[in-house]
Amino acid sequence: MAPEEIADLLKKQFSDKIAGFTFETAHPRIEVRADAWPEVAKFLRNDSRLQLNFLRCITAVDMLEDEQFVVEYDLFSARMSAKSGSPWTITNEVAIAVKVPRNSATIPTVAHVWRAADWHEREAYDLMGINFTGHPDSVTDHDGTHPRRILCPDDWVGHALQKDYKFPMEYHGIPAVTEHEQTRPIH
Amino acid sequence: MSWIENRFEEGMIITSLDWAINWGRTCSIWPMTFGLACCAIEMMAIGASRFDVDRFGAGAFRASPRQADLMIVAGTVTYKMASRVKRLYNQMPEPKYVMAMGACTIGGGPYFKNGYHVVKGVDLVVPVDIYVPGCPPRPEALIEGLMRLQDKIRHQTVARDRWNSVKDAAFSPATGAN
Numbered sequence: 001m002a003p004e005e006i007a008d009l010l011k012k013q014f015s016d017k018i019a020g021f022t023f024e025t026a027h028p029r030i031e032v033r034a035d036a037w038p039e040v041a042k043f044l045r046n047d048s049r050l051q052l053n054f055l056r057c058i059t060a061v062d063m064l065e066d067e068q069f070v071v072e073y074d075l076f077s078a079r080m081s082a083k084s085g086s087p088w089t090i091t092n093e094v095a096i097a098v099k100v101p102r103n104s105a106t107i108p109t110v111a112h113v114w115r116a117a118d119w120h121e122r123e124a125y126d127l128m129g130i131n132f133t134g135h136p137d138s139v140t141d142h143d144g145t146h147p148r149r150i151l152c153p154d155d156w157v158g159h160a161l162q163k164d165y166k167f168p169m170e171y172h173g174i175p176a177v178t179e180h181e182q183t184r185p186i187h
Numbered sequence: 188m189s190w191i192e193n194r195f196e197e198g199m200i201i202t203s204l205d206w207a208i209n210w211g212r213t214c215s216i217w218p219m220t221f222g223l224a225c226c227a228i229e230m231m232a233i234g235a236s237r238f239d240v241d242r243f244g245a246g247a248f249r250a251s252p253r254q255a256d257l258m259i260v261a262g263t264v265t266y267k268m269a270s271r272v273k274r275l276y277n278q279m280p281e282p283k284y285v286m287a288m289g290a291c292t293i294g295g296g297p298y299f300k301n302g303y304h305v306v307k308g309v310d311l312v313v314p315v316d317i318y319v320p321g322c323p324p325r326p327e328a329l330i331e332g333l334m335r336l337q338d339k340i341r342h343q344t345v346a347r348d349r350w351n352s353v354k355d356a357a358f359s360p361a362t363g364a365n
Binding site for chain 1: 266267269270295299300301303304306307308311312
């Protein structure tokens with residue numbers, strides 16, 4: 001099924017919850033509103049025509065000028081191949097984009113739809129600061145309730161891949177160096 | 188020396204205690220298996236037959252810091268890893284030596300300015316005896332570093348080691364960083 005047909009199907013099913021389409025690029029994607037995303041995700045996985053049962057990756061993009069984050073979910077449907085030799089055939093393939101404002105970046109989790117989303121969402125929180133509500137591996141601390149960090153230490157301040165991120169100049173007594181300043185002693 | 192000549196039996200060895208101890212330490216530097224990143228591949232290469240660091244008595248890579256004399260910090264040290272490096276160093280028995288292998292451990296390397304999470308030199312965390320530059324260093328360079336460490340050990344003395352007192356003051360577990 002081509003991405004255009006998938007978009008038509010979604011438009012028929014969810015009408016105004018689908019915010020837009022981009023098909024001209026090498027990476028065709030359908031834009032979904034953040035609050036409707038888990039519902040749409042369940043449909044994408046369970047519908048017999050789509051069966052998008054494999055979440056390949058989650059990409060978070062910081063659009064600093066537009067004051068928003070874009071989170072893209074790359075999906076495809078992997079089925080057991082009838083002919084021997086290649087174990088899988090990929091029938092449907094599409095990307096879903098969810099846009100959220102930068103100052104309140106909150107998206108409902110889809111970790112219960114695709115288990116692969118669990119770690120990907122933790123990474124998106126750790127490095128980009130996007131809060132996935134209802135995540136199965138959540139913690140509550142001075143930043144509120146959010147997915148547990150996956151790469152940086154738990155007491156890390158800030159989210160390193162945001163475009164306006166300020167580098168730490170000191171971590172647990174270890175001095176640091178950046179382009180602009182230096183706390184490391186010069187020998 | 189004429190008064191002492193011919194007074195002892197054949198096979199008797201006379202040496203200084205320093206020399207004997209240093210000889211023992213020099214020829215059995217057991218490194219710790221401590222590969223953090225890509226430099227570890229070169230560190231594994233010196234243990235294999237082509238470079239064969241066993242010739243220098245340093246081929247027994249120990250999996251425990253408590254059995255090791257030398258910590259070859261092979262690879263990028265992150266802030267998250269720094270506390271573990273420090274703890275492993277503190278678990279090693281004296282005498283202990285640290286070799287900073289590669290650009291990352293010497294001063295942050297390619298992450299010097301634009302790495303938010305990289306320690307800008309492992310000497311900010313533990314005292315370093317030998318620096319081996321390279322990205323990564325060739326196994327020959329690592330063996331050269333090992334031989335320079337052997338030179339350093341040969342000049343130690345049991346009487347008073349000024350380097351140790353300086354090292355202990357700067358990096359004691361009570362007062363040192365983290």
